[in-house]
Amino acid sequence: MDQKLKENFDKLDQKFTDQITTLNQILRDRMEEFDQEIKKFAENIDNQININSNNLKKLKEEFNLFQVKIEEQITTQKEINIDLIQDFDKQFTKDKRDLEENLEKIKAEQDVLKISYTVNEKQLLDKIQAMIFSEIKNVCSDKEREILMNIWIKELKNIITDFEKLKKMNPKEFSLKIEEISDTIKVFKQKIIK
Secondary structure, eight states: OHHHHHHHHHHHHHHHHHHHHHHHHHHHHHHHHHHHHHHHHHHHHHHHHHHHHHHHHHHHHHHHHHHHHHHHHHHHHHHHHHHHHHHHHHHHHHHHHHHHHHHHHHHHHHHHHHHHHHHHHHHHHHHHHHHHHHHHHHHHTTTHHHHHHHHHHHHHHHHHHTHHHHHHSOHHHHHHHHHHHHHHHHHHHHHHHO
């Protein structure tokens, strides 16, 4: 029995050793496969990193080109706007100067018109006054003395009515008023005599 047991044990031991060897071989094979997959994965990652890096470089270059173009467009637009503003300012200044000159001309013409109107108005009023005076003179030519007498009588009545007031005046004012009355009487006398 010992022998059998030993044989069984040896068989078992051999089986176990074979299984361990097989298992070791399987593990080694698996490790090699895993290493290969890791290498492939690492290569893929490196390739992807290189691709992404190249794409990133291209994007940076494109962005820089785009930025340069935008800056150039902004500079160009800024220059165009400055030119437009300067042109507008020049035109505005010219238009303002022209407008001021035109306003001055209009004011001068208006002043000339006012003076002309005033002169014409004065001449017209003088002519109308002369015509009215002439018509009144023609109408009153026969009645001139009568009208003057009536006016003189009214003035004398006013003088008599105001005589009480004259008495109350101080001597200088009284003297002036008497001279005024005397001058008025002289004027009436001269007109009546004519």
